[in-house]
Every structure is written in structure tokens, then in C-alpha cells.
Amino acid sequence: MRHIAMFIASQKGWYSLKRAIEGGYAQKIKLVATFKEIDVEKSYDQEIMALCREYEIPCYLWGEQIKESLLQTLIDLEIDIAFAVSWRFLINTEVNQVIKYGLVVFHDSLLPKYRGFAPTPTAIMCGEDKVGVTAILAADKVDEGDIILQKEIPVGENDYISDVIAKEARICGDMVVEILQKAVDDSITPMKQDHSAATYSIWRNVEDCKIDWNKTSVEIRNMIRAVSSPYPGAYFFYQKRKVIVKSAEIMGEMNFAVRQPGKIWQIVNNCPMVICGEGMLKIIDAEYEDGSKVMFNRLRENLNK
Missing domain, CATH: 3.10.25.10 (Formyl transferase, C-terminal domain)
Known part of the structure; x- marks a missing residue:
């Protein structure tokens, strides 16, 4: 595996970057893109940029510096794998054609359940006693990509969303490191989803x-x-x-x-x-x-x- 790109936001994205650095991959991360979140108590864009500065990792604000030239940039940087964690913007799936292991998208549910927007709040509203994080290969249709890795997270009856997000952040970081090791070993084996079992979650305001x-x-x-x-x-x-x-x-x-x-x-x-x-x-x-x-x-x- 040559180089890594990360499209990240929120606590989950920040922790995923931190775990990748702790896992010894800092020098292989050649591109980090982030953005300032809205309608949340805290945006992690400053923490992400600070972490990149500390380890001399190139970091860009989406839309201002990287969006238009993304495909060519991925080619020039020889990116072999890219991650999208807590990412809200469209990245054209044509990037899969120039990245060896493709764009790996992290979705906060046990896919194929809760495809779409706000899956964790929806799962808690539905009274689920477990949620999860699924890493999939980016696809043209919403959250229908092949599954690369999936982890389950228990939800207690007294857990609030902040408790669950903290659990998801830790799981995301661990999954990034595990997938990177699979890429090093050339052992990534995507698995098809059972589309007949799919449910969907709609955006909330x-x-x-x-x-x-x-x-x-x-x-x-x-x-x-x-x-x-x-x-x-x-x-x-x-x-x-x-x-x-x-x-x-x-x-x-x-x-x-x-x-x-x-x-x-x-x-x-x-x-x-x-x-x-x-x-x-x-x-x-x-x-x-x-x-x-x-x-x-x-x-x-x-x-x-």
C-alpha cells in the first residue's frame, strides 16, 4: 500500500485520524479534507487541522481547496485507499477507478438497516438495543456498497446520543486501523449486502x-x-x-x-x-x-x- 486519503469530520473523523497516526500511518496519509459542521454543539474541524499540522499532514477545507481537482489530486498523490468518516458531501464514485482499494465510506448503522440520513438517532428513536458501524465501498446508490467491515455496538436504555457517538468514534478509529492492515496484507474482501433486508432513515431538522x-x-x-x-x-x-x-x-x-x-x-x-x-x-x-x-x-x- 502506497498512500492514504481521509475525508473526515466530527469526533468520529478526528478519532479515526488519531488512531491511524497512532497505528504508524502518519507518513502515508497524503491528504486530509474536512469542513466546519453546522447545527451541532461542536465542530471538530479545528482539532483535525491541528492534528494534521502536528504531524505535517496536508489538510484542506472541502470546497475551498480540493473539491474541483480531487480526481487528479488522488492520481498525483498515488492514493491506494481513501476513507470517508462522518462525511456529508458527494464524492463521485469515479474515484474508485483510480484508487486501488477504493473509497471506503463509514456508515453509522448495521447495514443494510438504516440506510440514509441520521441512522444513529433513528435507531435510538426506534428503541434499538444495539447499533453499529459499517465500512462499505462507495457506490452510486445510497449506502448500497459492498461491506468491507462491520462492528456492533450495544446501546443501554440510559444511553443518550453523546454516549453512543463516543462508542462509535472509538469503533471507527479501530476499524480504520484494521482496514489499513488488511490493505497492507492485500486481504480486503468486500461482501455483498442483503438488499432485501434494507430499511431507510430520513433526514431530520x-x-x-x-x-x-x-x-x-x-x-x-x-x-x-x-x-x-x-x-x-x-x-x-x-x-x-x-x-x-x-x-x-x-x-x-x-x-x-x-x-x-x-x-x-x-x-x-x-x-x-x-x-x-x-x-x-x-x-x-x-x-x-x-x-x-x-x-x-x-x-x-x-x-x-
Whole structure:
């Protein structure tokens, strides 16, 4: 194997670069591309660039410096394998024609499940007790490439998205090193996906994070876990102000003669207990958009408005 290119972002991309360097591949990495993320609590572009400077690895901002000349650049740099980790931009699959082992794309699911956008939040929302990372060969159709390597990750019922992302980051880094060793040994053997078992995940925006109290307490808590930090967070309105839920707890069911989801049943130690379509949910920690703590001092509020 001659040289490596990495298209990376987020904690996962940063950690993948770090592990490749720790694995002794720094001198073989001839191109790193990154970008500044939006709609997240923290972008890792500065950390990625700093790591590249420390090890004298060429690093570029996507779109500004590398996008238009990518194919020729990969040829000139004699790239044998490229990785895309937490990458959001289209890279034409024609690069597979000039890279010996192709462009290896990391997808945060156990493919063929959850192809598409935001697979990890979707999996948590669906109540999965395991997620995973799959490395595939870049393909023209969404996440349909042949599988190079796949790792499973357990998800506890009290794991929030930040906990799962941290696990995925470590797995991504380990997988990059394992695949690089396979490339050195010339033992990469891609495997076809079972397309008949495919499911899909759609993109999400801030509006999708508004809590619908008509759903069950389990569904609502799963969404809270799925879209919490580093994402914008699940929210509702209390006294006409937006409230972002940081954590919540499922409470025992109560037999309401007339069920009205979204109404507060009681407030204990500043923790409101809210009626759901099925079950009850206790808001443990919540804050306003400016980061200040919410003081729940009015019982007669319908949070479903």
C-alpha cells in the first residue's frame, strides 16, 4: 500500500485520524479534507487541522481547496485507499477507478438497516438495543456498497446520543486501523449486502425535534435520548418559551378517565410529570434556549401546544 486519503469530520473523523497516526500511518496519509459542521454543539474541524499540522499532514477545507481537482489530486498523490468518516458531501464514485482499494465510506448503522440520513438517532428513536458501524465501498446508490467491515455496538436504555457517538468514534478509529492492515496484507474482501433486508432513515431538522405528547412515554424518551447534545435537543413550549429537555424518566401509568396528553399532572422538586398518549414522563433536566434553568411553577399548562 502506497498512500492514504481521509475525508473526515466530527469526533468520529478526528478519532479515526488519531488512531491511524497512532497505528504508524502518519507518513502515508497524503491528504486530509474536512469542513466546519453546522447545527451541532461542536465542530471538530479545528482539532483535525491541528492534528494534521502536528504531524505535517496536508489538510484542506472541502470546497475551498480540493473539491474541483480531487480526481487528479488522488492520481498525483498515488492514493491506494481513501476513507470517508462522518462525511456529508458527494464524492463521485469515479474515484474508485483510480484508487486501488477504493473509497471506503463509514456508515453509522448495521447495514443494510438504516440506510440514509441520521441512522444513529433513528435507531435510538426506534428503541434499538444495539447499533453499529459499517465500512462499505462507495457506490452510486445510497449506502448500497459492498461491506468491507462491520462492528456492533450495544446501546443501554440510559444511553443518550453523546454516549453512543463516543462508542462509535472509538469503533471507527479501530476499524480504520484494521482496514489499513488488511490493505497492507492485500486481504480486503468486500461482501455483498442483503438488499432485501434494507430499511431507510430520513433526514431530520430542528422542527422534527418538537415533542408530540400524544406518543407513548417510551417513544418520547427515546427521542429525547436520540436528539440530545450534540444535537439541538427535543423541545416543547412552556409559558410561551421554548424548553429543551436534557433528560427524562418514564413514570408508572395512571388510569385517567379522560386522557389529555401534554398536560402536567404534578410538579415535584421542579420536575413536572407529564401525561403522554400512553404512560407518564418526568422531566428531570430542562433549560431555555439561552441555557438558563427552567423553573416549573405553573401546573395548569398544556405542553402539547
